[in-house]
Amino acid sequence: QITLKESGPTLVKPTQTLTLTCTFSGFSFSTSEVGVGWIRQPPGKALEWLALIYWDDDKRYSPSLKSRLTITKDTSKNQVVLTMTNMDPVDTATYYCARMVFGVGNDYWGQGTLVTVSS
Amino acid sequence: QLVLTQSPSASASLGASVKLTCSLSSGHSSYAIAWHQQQPEKGPRYLMKLNSDGSHRKGDGIPDRFSGSSSGAERYLIISSLQSEDEADYYCQTWDTGILGVFGGGTKLTVL
Numbered sequence: 001q002i003t004l005k006e007s008g009p010t011l012v013k014p015t016q017t018l019t020l021t022c023t024f025s026g027f028s029f030s031t032s033e034v035g036v037g038w039i040r041q042p043p044g045k046a047l048e049w050l051a052l053i054y055w056d057d058d059k060r061y062s063p064s065l066k067s068r069l070t071i072t073k074d075t076s077k078n079q080v081v082l083t084m085t086n087m088d089p090v091d092t093a094t095y096y097c098a099r100m101v102f103g104v105g106n107d108y109w110g111q112g113t114l115v116t117v118s119s
Numbered sequence: 120q121l122v123l124t125q126s127p128s129a130s131a132s133l134g135a136s137v138k139l140t141c142s143l144s145s146g147h148s149s150y151a152i153a154w155h156q157q158q159p160e161k162g163p164r165y166l167m168k169l170n171s172d173g174s175h176r177k178g179d180g181i182p183d184r185f186s187g188s189s190s191g192a193e194r195y196l197i198i199s200s201l202q203s204e205d206e207a208d209y210y211c212q213t214w215d216t217g218i219l220g221v222f223g224g225g226t227k228l229t230v231l
Contacts, residue, residue: 049219
């Protein structure tokens, strides 16, 4: 059974750095074409890709957010970590991690975690 | 530029069928996509991968009422025998080498 779960703060202040962890089970980074990505959804709005890391450590970032994002993986812990710097109230959203299989799509999603940016 | 376009809303009656559309941008008509469902206050759920020839492979536990088809640059999600729990937002997604990937803007389906 494949599961993913997001963890991190629910409230951050403007200008702070957000660190989110995705812990997964039921698959590993030893499988080619497999990656884990972060997608967010502001309240009432559409899904937005943030970052993606593949089994071979290939990393992709949203062009508009690239300067603020860093994605890493810890294969031994089955975790993927996303950091986003200089948080702003417009970054308030539910943040999801999801498995990505190239050629298949995001076939498993976490439950999401709501992050509010407010002073 | 790889872009997916979806109509913002759709509606259909309980027990009827509905066909949702996802349009690929010019030059990308051969691309496969994935469909996702997001019920109110829930996270997205993977429905299927849909190829340009209309063949599709569904995710775990997806009912037979959900199917897909393709025509040119259009990708369709067909839901038959609509049930109240099908009222949700539906997103299409695609990917390409060297890029992050793309989501459509989503279609909000109302079951009347």
